Amino acid sequence: MSATADGDGTRVVRAGLPEEEPYAAPLPGPVFAAHYHLPGDPADAPYSYGRDGNPTWTALERAIGELEAPDGDFADTVHTLAFASGMGAISAVLFSRLRPGDAVVLPSDGYNLLVPVRERLEGFGVEVRTAPTAGDAQLAALDGARLLWIESPSNPGLDVCDIRRLADAAHEHGALVAVDNTLATPLGQRPLALGADFSVASGTKALTGHGDVLLGYVACRDPRLAADVRLWRKTVGAIPGPMEAWLAHRSLATLEVRTRRQAESALALAEALSVRPEVRDVRHPGRPGDPAYAQAARQMRRFGCVVSFTLPDKAFCERFLAALRLVDDATSFGGVRSTAERRGRWGGDAVPEGFVRLSVGLEDAADLVADVERALERAAGATEGAGPA
Numbered sequence: 001m002s003a004t005a006d007g008d009g010t011r012v013v014r015a016g017l018p019e020e021e022p023y024a025a026p027l028p029g030p031v032f033a034a035h036y037h038l039p040g041d042p043a044d045a046p047y048s049y050g051r052d053g054n055p056t057w058t059a060l061e062r063a064i065g066e067l068e069a070p071d072g073d074f075a076d077t078v079h080t081l082a083f084a085s086g087m088g089a090i091s092a093v094l095f096s097r098l099r100p101g102d103a104v105v106l107p108s109d110g111y112n113l114l115v116p117v118r119e120r121l122e123g124f125g126v127e128v129r130t131a132p133t134a135g136d137a138q139l140a141a142l143d144g145a146r147l148l149w150i151e152s153p154s155n156p157g158l159d160v161c162d163i164r165r166l167a168d169a170a171h172e173h174g175a176l177v178a179v180d181n182t183l184a185t186p187l188g189q190r191p192l193a194l195g196a197d198f199s200v201a202s203g204t205k206a207l208t209g210h211g212d213v214l215l216g217y218v219a220c221r222d223p224r225l226a227a228d229v230r231l232w233r234k235t236v237g238a239i240p241g242p243m244e245a246w247l248a249h250r251s252l253a254t255l256e257v258r259t260r261r262q263a264e265s266a267l268a269l270a271e272a273l274s275v276r277p278e279v280r281d282v283r284h285p286g287r288p289g290d291p292a293y294a295q296a297a298r299q300m301r302r303f304g305c306v307v308s309f310t311l312p313d314k315a316f317c318e319r320f321l322a323a324l325r326l327v328d329d330a331t332s333f334g335g336v337r338s339t340a341e342r343r344g345r346w347g348g349d350a351v352p353e354g355f356v357r358l359s360v361g362l363e364d365a366a367d368l369v370a371d372v373e374r375a376l377e378r379a380a381g382a383t384e385g386a387g388p389a
């Protein structure tokens with residue numbers, strides 16, 4: 001069942017904050033520095049040059065580490081590295097770990113930029129195998145693999161796999177396991193507690209939630225893996241700006257209320273869509289009856305803000321998107337304002353022409369459902385003014 005996730009609200013408002021100090025800001029502002037005062041031997045310096053480290057990142061990284069940490073584990077057993085974007089973080093794990101001749105298993109239905117990543121990896125002599133997320137199909141591709149990449153729930157199809165089962169199998173084959181935790185956020189699912197070696201995410205989406213920051217992170221427990229990722233970040237320079245890191249940290253305080261509200265409204269919308277004759281294949285992992293629900297309920301604590309569904313065709317879909325008033329036609333997800341898009345417009349995802357990915361924001365659920373129902377009626381050519389206005 002949807003767990004109550006006791007304590008999350010308390011954890012997020014204090015995550016990563018420094019010790020209380022009289023007359024200091026509870027969340028210190030961004031530190032803008034390309035270099036720091038650096039007397040003597042730099043080996044033990046916490047901060048030396050701005051591409052290596054920044055106190056504003058450190059605070060954010062501590063906060064995310066506290067949220068990704070398995071229950072009962074001290075947050076300082078989790079090493080977190082912030083990146084300029086989710087792709088910066090994903091590339092850091094893949095490219096810091098894989099060498100020519102290695103095999104990697106990727107989801108065939110994951111984030112669409114995994115397609116060019118795959119081509120680049122193959123160009124470097126890495127063997128790339130793919131399998132869908134549903135039905136734990138990646139299990140069959142693990143023999144001799146160095147790394148298993150999981151995306152659960154997958155974007156945009158919202159399939160879910162058994163992370164613990166896949167991680168155990170991968171480890172038996174000697175492979176490391178990374179989970180893209182973007183859609184769930186650490187309040188929805190904690191991959192490290194489910195056996196993954198890396199939890200990797202785009203902070204651009206629900207984690208920061210306001211659609212105004214690009215960010216990514218890698219969290220892991222093995223300090224040697226973390227050191228490789230850190231060196232990769234320093235080498236390619238995929239570092240977040242201090243302002244973005246600070247905005248992200250500030251946004252974490254509302255993560256619990258945002259993800260709770262979004263998941264509740266997403267479920268209400270999915271229920272409303274599921275009885276519409278013109279709508280097919282409504283997906284939301286938190287809806288009992290969804291093909292992913294049973295497994296999602298076992299490993300997730302919140303089910304996310306995304307609902308996907310299929311409309312009769314491209315033209316219907318475009319009419320629907322144009323008729324929405326409370327839902328912006330835009331990509332991305334997880335923001336405070338609802339967005340939707342015809343996913344097929346990008347290419348790269350194996351989805352039908354009428355496939356819609358809708359991200360539920362913080363509007364009142366009743367308003368949102370009414371707006372979506374009205375837009376469906378408009379798109380179907382229903383008479384002007386029909387339905388709830």
Ligand SMILES: *Cc1c(COP(=O)(O)O)cnc(C)c1O
Pocket residue numbers: 085086087088090111151155180182183201202203204205214215216
């Ligand atoms: C958006 C997204 C990414 C990429 O993140 P950016 O911050 O845009 O670089 C990776 N994985 C998933 C599942 C995403 O939705």
